[in-house]
Amino acid sequence: MSAISEFSCESCGSLVQVEAHLRTAACPYCASPAVIERPLEAGRPAPLFVLGFVVPHERALAEARRWIRRRWFVPEALRKAKVESIRGIYVPSYLFSAAADASYTAQIGENYTETYTTTNSKGQTVTRTRTRTEWRSLSGRYAAYVSDIVVTASRGISNHELEGVEPFDLRALHRYTPRLLSGWIAEEASLPAEQCRELAVSESMTEIQRRVAAHLPGDKQRNLQVQAHLNDIEQELLLVPVYVLPVRYGDDEVVRILVNGQTAKVHSKLPRSWTKITVIIILVVILAAIGGYLATRS
Numbered sequence: 356m357s358a359i360s361e362f363s364c365e366s367c368g369s370l371v372q373v374e375a376h377l378r379t380a381a382c383p384y385c386a387s388p389a390v391i392e393r394p395l396e397a398g399r400p401a402p403l404f405v406l407g408f409v410v411p412h413e414r415a416l417a418e419a420r421r422w423i424r425r426r427w428f429v430p431e432a433l434r435k436a437k438v439e440s441i442r443g444i445y446v447p448s449y450l451f452s453a454a455a456d457a458s459y460t461a462q463i464g465e466n467y468t469e470t471y472t473t474t475n476s477k478g479q480t481v482t483r484t485r486t487r488t489e490w491r492s493l494s495g496r497y498a499a500y501v502s503d504i505v506v507t508a509s510r511g512i513s514n515h516e517l518e519g520v521e522p523f524d525l526r527a528l529h530r531y532t533p534r535l536l537s538g539w540i541a542e543e544a545s546l547p548a549e550q551c552r553e554l555a556v557s558e559s560m561t562e563i564q565r566r567v568a569a570h571l572p573g574d575k576q577r578n579l580q581v582q583a584h585l586n587d588i589e590q591e592l593l594l595v596p597v598y599v600l601p602v603r604y605g606d607d608e609v610v611r612i613l614v615n616g617q618t619a620k621v622h623s624k625l626p627r628s629w630t631k632i633t634v635i636i637i638l639v640v641i642l643a644a645i646g647g648y649l650a651t652r653s
């Protein structure tokens with residue numbers, strides 16, 4: 356990368372690096388103009404891995420536009436907002452792996468069919484069957500290796516948002532070289548590593564819980580309690596390719612559409628227009644009333 360400058364966003368806290376010719380007047384994450392240029396700090400850890408962009412800019416833009424157009428219930432100001440400033444950003448994240456040693460307790464249900472006799476509405480005795488479940492307690496240990504957990508290291512994009520465009524195809528992992536970032540915006544890891552680790556541990560626990568549940572026998576299960584210890588934790592800095600489209604509309608509202616730069620998967624949590632929803636409900640009620648009226652006349 357040649358002639359890099361770095362700026363921090365006062366609005367969302369991101370730390371973005373751009374080549375001089377890509378410099379923008381607004382934050383690529385939140386479109387806030389409150390960006391301050393700052394000197395590059397030396398000695399910060401360089402990313403170990405990079406996932407490259409596969410989806411071209413035009414396609415990401417087209418996917419984002421299609422996504423907005425299909426959302427009927429978003430505020431009109433948002434649907435009409437200009438969808439132009441989509442930027443490809445190498446978002447800092449951590450690739451996390453650990454060996455998990457878990458113990459669990461659960462109740463396992465086995466279904467069986469029971470035959471019984473009853474009296475029907477005509478007073479006759481009939482034989483019927485019903486499914487019953489017999490519950491028993493089960494406890495055990497479960498050892499597993501969790502890997503490929505990706506969590507945000509960016510203040511600009513929450514982990515929840517990043518999960519929205521996951522998964523990334525980690526088979527395409529490259530060792531980081533600055534050359535790979537040429538022509539793109541990249542962000543420094545702006546969240547503390549310990550905070551990211553907590554996110555990763557929490558995601559790992561969810562994953563272990565899911566795997567234990569899938570591994571349990573029986574027809575049903577309930578009260579699953581899993582306790583896991585994580586060992587051999589590895590947490591490596593990884594840059595992931597994400598197109599970010601911040602849309603400012605109305606009274607300084609910002610929504611953001613993310614497009615996975617590898618798979619073109621789109622994610623956004625768009626606000627709903629209650630005016631539109633109310634109008635639709637009223638129309639449906641009127642149509643139902645007309646329908647009912649016509650039905651009584653025919």
Ligand SMILES: [Zn+2]
Nearest residue numbers: 364367382385
């Ligand atoms: Zn920002």
